Amino acid sequence: MSRVLIAGAGVTGLITAVRCARAGHRVTLLDRGPIPNPAAGSFDQHRAVRALAPGDPAATRAAAALHRHWLRLQALLGGEFYRRIGVVTAWPADLVDAAFEVAARAELPLALLPPKALPHIVLPDRHLGIHEPEAGVLLAERVLHAAGRWLRAHPAVTLRPWCTVVGVDADAGRLTLHDGTDLGGDLVLLATGAWTRDLVEAPTVLHRQTTVYLRPPAELSEWWEQAPSAGRIGADGTGWLMPPGAGTLLKLSSSELCRPVDTFAETDDTRAIARQYVDRILTEPHRYRIAAVKQCHYSVDAVTGGAALAQPGPAVWARAATGGDGFRTAPLVADHIVELAAAAGLAA
Template identity: 50%
Template sequence: MASVAVVGAGVTGLVTAIGCARAGHRVTVFDRGPVPNPASASSDQHRALRVLRPDDVHGTLRMAEARRRWLELESLLRTEIFRPVGVVTAGTPDELAPVFDTAGRAGLPAVAVSPDALAPVVFPAGTAGVLDVGAGVLLAERFLRAAAEWLAAHPAVTLRPRCAVVDVGDHRVSAADGTVVDADLVLVAAGPGNTELVERPVTLYRQTMVYLRPPPQLAGWWTSAPGVGRIGAARTAWLLPPGGGTLLKISSDAVCREVAATTERDRGPWADRLLAEPILTGAADYAVVAVRDCHYAADPVGGGPMLVRIRPSVWSRPACGGTGFATAPLVAEEILGAVMEVKA
């Protein structure tokens, strides 16, 4: 039996804690807020889980494995986490051909979609869609609540809510209240701006999201609608459908910007800019319920998510947005493998 300390009770921290506890290890989870923390980067109504990665068979199979692991978590927690509604990607015929090719080589289904079949969505001129059948929507807030309840009831798990960590060393975590916890392995899975614990550079981004309520005449249509991506004026917008207690969410890379810190003031009319994007037909009929800014960290060199071993026993996984949420079970599996190496 190993001891594992997890700093940060977002999706990566909670999924990793569940995996380690199920493997028979002792786990302590720290968070500076409540568990789950509504202010965490992971907290959101829903997140996309895409499976198909054009021209990347290995990446596609990895995401199919992530989907399988999410379904295992759904069974373990006995609550619906994954809505298998699929995700449609818009593209020209030349752009969609690699998607179908990858699906065929990976042995996964992909279905051509006419824009007429998704009339409430604005498709860019000259594009159609391909449905990633294995994709869908992760009910993020529902998972975080269920995971926290499962961990709270597990005899090998100690949750330390409202307990800020001030220092991480090899095999050691020190909290602001003076508590020091020794561990065989430490995972720092804190918010994107909490780089002082690991001293590794990241690029920090802020993105605006708008949550909408469809008009009554379309409410039924949206309950079974897929997610849709690569729409909008520059084809960088996307939407996640309502369902499972969630609202319709829209966003775009057009409102994603680099910031120096999560506390940096932001004066731009980002919500207005997003609402002006050609995403929905009859957009004026949709009621704006909420606007939210989220933050995520990326590798300053490669631009993608980061999982870094910074000391022999310390791993870091800064919050990295929707991709980070979807791939959390894969990260947890890698961390569990590292725990086994430490004890070997």
């Protein structure tokens, strides 16, 4: 049994705490705010779970396992937070055969959608929709609250909200808190999102993302409730749509609606830009009302552009990345930390 110390109560910290506690380790989870923390980058209406990575069978196979991970977590934590409505991504027609070949090698079911299957969504010219029927959407806030409830009831877990980490001794595996006290563990995970780079050497790029929430017209509400998540869409192939359902709104995001920033303080006046982008994603955009425009931040690994796990010290691991990719792959990080905790326990 190891003592696992986790800083950060977003999805990575929470799911890792659950996995470590179930594996028999003693876990201390702390956060600068409440647990779970609504200010965490993980909080949002929904996140897509998808697997297809054309050209990379290994990545596709690993991501396909996430469906099973999230279903097991839903059964364990309780509550309905995984809507398995499928995910459609648009691909150039000449790459479709290669995508299906990769999926077959990864044993990932796929289907090619007929051109008129998504009449309300714009696809790029000469692109086809590839459907992952086993994929879907995570109701992000439900995930975090369910994990928080489970952890509060577990005797091997200590939750310490309102504890800000101000320093890290990566060699000794110890954290210094805002009140001057120190905490240590056999294994330490820093899952503090974009703030991780203030504590250890974790090269990241911070992005400011504009997310648009829409209300579909009433006569299309039933269609949208059953629609899959859709990505690589719009005239330029950069859009992502998360359908409404279970009390959520229709959510639109795009790489065209985000930019790298140096600090959280930078602001944008992007509502007009958001409206223009909506016009490029939906076939009858004038029928949709913008309910909200949200400005949020996410960070990615500066080298890989993804959600890499770094090792700043012998017993210290850090995950600075946040956003959709960081959310959906959190169970994979949790599994890796459990393996490391088991090895640390044997070495102790």
